[in-house]
Amino acid sequence: MTTVHSQPEGQSTLIDVRRLAPRERHPLIFQTFDELAPGEAFILVNDHDPRPLYYQFLHERPEQFTWNYLEQGPEVWRVQIGKAA
Secondary structure, three states: OOEEEEOOOOOOEEEEOOOOOHHHHHHHOOOOHOOOOOOOOOEEOOOOOOOOHHHHHEEEEEEOOEEEEEEEOOOEEEEEEEOOO
């Protein structure tokens, strides 16, 4: 089960994928990203460094996203992923 928390206006949605099967994580993340308006962002919570996801974004959504680590392990990684304005 995925935890998706909507935040008050002006704050990012939180998506915790730690309990999802790995094959389900990237499709959910890209779907969430695609639903963002320019300038909006969400926070991804993961149990490992999502660096492969970063490279997938570079390939599939070049120059369309922002990536900002908020927490870098060792047990929890939080990344703010935004849609470029």
